[in-house]
Amino acid sequence: MELGLKDKVAIVTGSGRGIGAVTARALAEEGVRVTITDIDPATTEATRAALAADGFDVIGVPCDVTDKDQVANLVAKTVEAFGTVHILVNNAGFPRDGYIGKMSDEDWDLVVDVILKGAFNCSRAVVPHFMEQKYGRVVNIASRAHFGNPGQVNYSAAKAGILGFTRALGMEQGRFNVTVNAVAPGFIATEMIEALPNYETVKNKSLALNTVPRLGNERDIANGVVFLASDAAGYISGETLHITGGRFG
Numbered sequence: 001m002e003l004g005l006k007d008k009v010a011i012v013t014g015s016g017r018g019i020g021a022v023t024a025r026a027l028a029e030e031g032v033r034v035t036i037t038d039i040d041p042a043t044t045e046a047t048r049a050a051l052a053a054d055g056f057d058v059i060g061v062p063c064d065v066t067d068k069d070q071v072a073n074l075v076a077k078t079v080e081a082f083g084t085v086h087i088l089v090n091n092a093g094f095p096r097d098g099y100i101g102k103m104s105d106e107d108w109d110l111v112v113d114v115i116l117k118g119a120f121n122c123s124r125a126v127v128p129h130f131m132e133q134k135y136g137r138v139v140n141i142a143s144r145a146h147f148g149n150p151g152q153v154n155y156s157a158a159k160a161g162i163l164g165f166t167r168a169l170g171m172e173q174g175r176f177n178v179t180v181n182a183v184a185p186g187f188i189a190t191e192m193i194e195a196l197p198n199y200e201t202v203k204n205k206s207l208a209l210n211t212v213p214r215l216g217n218e219r220d221i222a223n224g225v226v227f228l229a230s231d232a233a234g235y236i237s238g239e240t241l242h243i244t245g246g247r248f249g
């Protein structure tokens, strides 16, 4: 399959670790020049250095995706280094769980802000480049939680919201040869997930409900992102690719 990714330029948010870091590596392996960016400057630099040491063409720019000035700097630094940007992966995000009666305003705002405002800020900042060059790919990292998870009204709402965002932006941008899609991961045992207090329970639930009888890993998600970012997926837009080992409920 011809992916057409060689020499493309990508920004992967939240790529200091986890799914974002592995996605950045998977894109780099296809010849993409990648901006590693995370709210955490230390992991941004560690991931950048690891990829650079393996000979990949990468830069690191720390950025909080909820801050539009930092996002403007992220895109400016990318364009300065690589000339333009073709691919945006909106990956930064996390849960802050709690049943609704005990959920604080802060936990609602934080989760919704990082996932939705973050995707909005980053997409708005790259779209002028996409429109000018008549090419662009946005891949939003959603979650199986968009179907709803108890204890996750904030996270489920934000991840369902990102699917509406995906379709609406795809409708706006299609005429510029820009596709916008989402990947909805199931349970992936990243550091974030391993830190959950109920980690063993959710892991066993995943193993019981997946139709593919194993846990998912970051590469499973990265593979889907690489495909949706590629020329091979040029006729797919507004779509949500569930990478859940066959689990929907």
Ligand SMILES: NC(=O)c1ccc[n+]([C@@H]2O[C@H](COP(=O)([O-])OP(=O)(O)OC[C@H]3O[C@@H](n4cnc5c(N)ncnc54)[C@H](O)[C@@H]3O)[C@@H](O)[C@H]2O)c1
Binding pocket: 013, 014, 015, 016, 017, 018, 019, 020, 037, 038, 039, 040, 043, 063, 064, 065, 066, 091, 092, 093, 094, 095, 114, 118, 141, 142, 143, 144, 184, 185, 186, 187, 188, 189, 190, 191, 192, 193
């Ligand atoms: N791991 C899973 O099981 C799973 C399942 C479904 C969806 N997801 C989604 O995948 C994405 C990546 O998750 P992960 O498991 O790799 O988590 P992770 O915590 O390992 O990685 C997320 C990264 O985002 C960064 N980040 C947090 N807030 C940020 C901000 N404001 N600006 C920029 N970066 C910020 C973190 O520092 C971290 O490096 C998230 O959107 C998550 O919701 C994960």
